[in-house]
Amino acid sequence: MSACSACVGTKGIALSRAQLNEINTAVQNWNTMVVKPLRDVRRVSKNKRLPEETVRTFRSTLAAEELKAEQIDQSMLHAWSSRLRFVDRGEPNRDSVHANLALLLSSRGSAESQLSVQSLETAARLYAD
16 A cells, blocks of 8 residues: 555645555555465465475465466556546656555554654655665
């Protein structure tokens, strides 16, 4: 979601909390039911007690499927964001990127939100320059 929020921000679109909730709804089930379980199984398969030769092919296949699932997730976000209207100003809009990422982080209620916002603001400045 952070990439989607930043991407629409570069187009000058400052998301509302309702739009952020809509993005989350668009991918939440897919992430919960597909991406996260694949990731969890892949992580568990790193167990040092399992013989490497036994799980190597399995983990490789699982990692490829996890990547495909994440690509579907990104496609869903792209489809959602492509419905938004924006005016192409010819350059990224740093303020909208920052606003969108700050909204995203604040919606997660993280204690590290302020530090994360500062880090993302720095990244947005570098991207826009």
